[in-house]
Amino acid sequence: MSTFLQRFFGGTRPTAPAEWQPLRRSAAQERVRQAWVADQVYLNWMGPFFKAYHYQKAGLPGATFRVQLAQEEGRRGAVFFYDPSIGPGNFRHLFDFVRDRVLRLGYNLASSDERRLRHPRYTETVSKHFLKPQPHDCTSTGRCNQRFGNVTIDLVSINGQPGFLRLLSNPFTDDIFTPAASFDELMDAVFNLPSAPPEVEQLIRKYYKK
Numbered sequence: 001m002s003t004f005l006q007r008f009f010g011g012t013r014p015t016a017p018a019e020w021q022p023l024r025r026s027a028a029q030e031r032v033r034q035a036w037v038a039d040q041v042y043l044n045w046m047g048p049f050f051k052a053y054h055y056q057k058a059g060l061p062g063a064t065f066r067v068q069l070a071q072e073e074g075r076r077g078a079v080f081f082y083d084p085s086i087g088p089g090n091f092r093h094l095f096d097f098v099r100d101r102v103l104r105l106g107y108n109l110a111s112s113d114e115r116r117l118r119h120p121r122y123t124e125t126v127s128k129h130f131l132k133p134q135p136h137d138c139t140s141t142g143r144c145n146q147r148f149g150n151v152t153i154d155l156v157s158i159n160g161q162p163g164f165l166r167l168l169s170n171p172f173t174d175d176i177f178t179p180a181a182s183f184d185e186l187m188d189a190v191f192n193l194p195s196a197p198p199e200v201e202q203l204i205r206k207y208y209k210k
Contacts, residue, residue, distance in 0.1 A: 023112040023127055025096075032210045036093045037100075041203050043196035045094060049080050050191035070166060076183040077152075077168035082161075087208030091162040095155040098167060099129040101190040102151050107131040127155040138178045146177040148186045 025033070036042070045065070052063035056078075066081040082091055103109060110130045117124045133147040149171035156163045167190070171180030 018115050018117050020113040020115045020128075023114040023129075032089075032207070033093050033096060036090075036207050036210075037097065039203050039206075040196070040200055041090060041207055042094060042097050043193055043200050044204055045086060045090070046097075046191050046193040047195050050187060050193070052080075053078050053187055053191070070168065074173075075152075075168045075170045077166060078183075078187070080165040080167070082163055082165075085204075087204065088162050089207045089210040090204060091165070092155065093207065095127065095129075095153065095165055098153050098165065098190060099131070102129075102131050102153070102186075105186075105189055106134050106136070106145075106147055107151065108134055122158050123160075125157045125160070127157075129153040141178060143176055143178045146172050146180050148183070149180045151186070 048064045049067060052065045052067040053069075055061070055063040056067045056069060065083055068079040068081070070077040070079050086094075099109065099112075108131065110132045112127075112129050114125065114127045117126075129152070131151045131153075133145070133149070136145045137143070138145045148169040150169070152166075152168045152170070154166040154168075156166065167186075169180070169183050169186055
């Protein structure tokens with residue numbers, strides 16, 4: 001985990017342990033999310049976050065949004081920081097939209113959970129989608145195609161306000177699997193979308209808090 005995140009979360013311990021609970025959306029929330037997808041509001045951030053990721057890898061300034069590389073315990077990933085211009089509603093929909101993009105790459109949703117940790121000075125909420133590759137044999141080798149390995153998507157909020165999204169891939173190392181595709185390829189498949197046209201940019205406020 002990055003120095004920033006260690007400093008942010010490392011100062012205090014939770015006052016009591018918290019259990020993971022199933023993450024559920026209400027029917028009203030799901031209707032709004034479907035409208036958000038139909039309106040293609042995600043185009044306002046997917047491409048800019050994709051560009052910011054590559055700017056960060058190259059050490060270049062000037063990205064519209066802040067992205068930080070993440071690597072821990074054999075996993076590779078990226079952290080996409082919330083910006084007030086996005087709005088909490090849009091950021092929550094973005095979290096679920098990234099899940100849907102990964103599902104289209106040949107994945108199953110293993111679980112969607114949420115945990116709330118109460119610290120002395122703040123409450124941290126972590127929402128998590130955990131996805132596993134569908135088991136398919138690779139015809140040339142007979143080994144199972146692991147695609148990018150297991151994929152985890154986190155949304156971390158502090159006192160109800162979004163902090164960041166985190167996308168991690170965890171490849172399998174067992175010989176029964178084909179070599180995993182790179183995280184760069186995962187980023188390209190999930191985030192590389194065209195820029196939002198003006199009429200879609202105008203919809204940001206519509207879903208800002210929804």
